[in-house]
Amino acid sequence: MIFHHPQYEIEVINDENYVLNSKDNLNHYQHILHDPADVYQPSAKHGIRVKENGVETSSVIICASGGATGIFENSYLIKNGVIFICCTDHVYALQIPSLDLIWKNNLDWATCFCIYEFGDDLIVHGELVISRVTTDGIIKWQFSGRDIFVTPNNKTVPFKIVGNEIILTDWQDYQYRLNAEGQQLG
Template sequence: MKIDYKNFEIEVIDDKNYILNSNNNFRQYQKIYFEESKFQPTTKHAVIIKEYGIEISSVIICETEGATGIYENSCIIEDDKIWIRVSNKIYCLKIPSLEIIWQKEFDQFTNFCFYKLEEDFLIHGELEIFRITKNGEIIWSFGGRDIWVNPEGSEEFTIKNNVILLVDFESNRYILDFDGKLLEDIPK
């Protein structure tokens, strides 16, 4: 995914083939964010920043929890920052240096995607839905009867008409307001 921001071209990619501590990688990054672990990373997302076509910074972020890919709602860019969802964490990085401002685990397993909501963010996690500030502080969280994945093909997470519509694994439906208050609970 490529995003134009000010004088920068920001590319966000899923570099599945990257091998930690190898000189044989197709691409080398200026920074690597990975806490050493006994586990191999399940997710490897990279951010590359170019200015006038010249690469000025790059980072690969590796995490060991639920595997995620790069999609439309994988990152948010504004205020000279990029917030990127990697596995079960959100990283906030400075633009253009890509230095970490903060990083924090939210859902225990996986953060599927996240969205801008007013001056905050909403995270669609596997177990919970979170509303957080731009500084990573949790405003509220909400869990249903089951995980936020639906095998029947229903959209699990939708923001519409000033409410949040949720469907869990068992097809139970929930409607929340933006303050995290449950407005309706509709069992299957």
């Protein structure tokens, strides 16, 4: 996906064929974000490139193990010169244009699917946990339900924000309504 940010073109891709420590990768990056203590093969590999006037100024690949994630419309968010991106069970915040890591935070026990603006904060839709965090990565609240926040059919949307409310549906089709403070409503 390509996003235009004032003077930059930002490309975010799922680089599933990238292999750590290989010289034969199709795509090369200036920086690699990978925890050396992670002994498992990465289940998600997300590449980010920043270009200015058509020239690449920075690039990074995030390699992490955990619940597999992909790149789609709401798996990343650009706000105030920072790209926030879900990768496995973490959210990463990277400075634009350098793509230097500002913070990363584990926000789910399994997988972080999507990230949304919510007032001055962020809401992260995880498989098991819904989190409200500041743009500095500080957790304001987290909410878990009876089951995963995924539905087995396409008839029910598992996550949506309506005004100041967050409406959730879990695998068992149980619905939750949360206020902006993460408290369950009626």
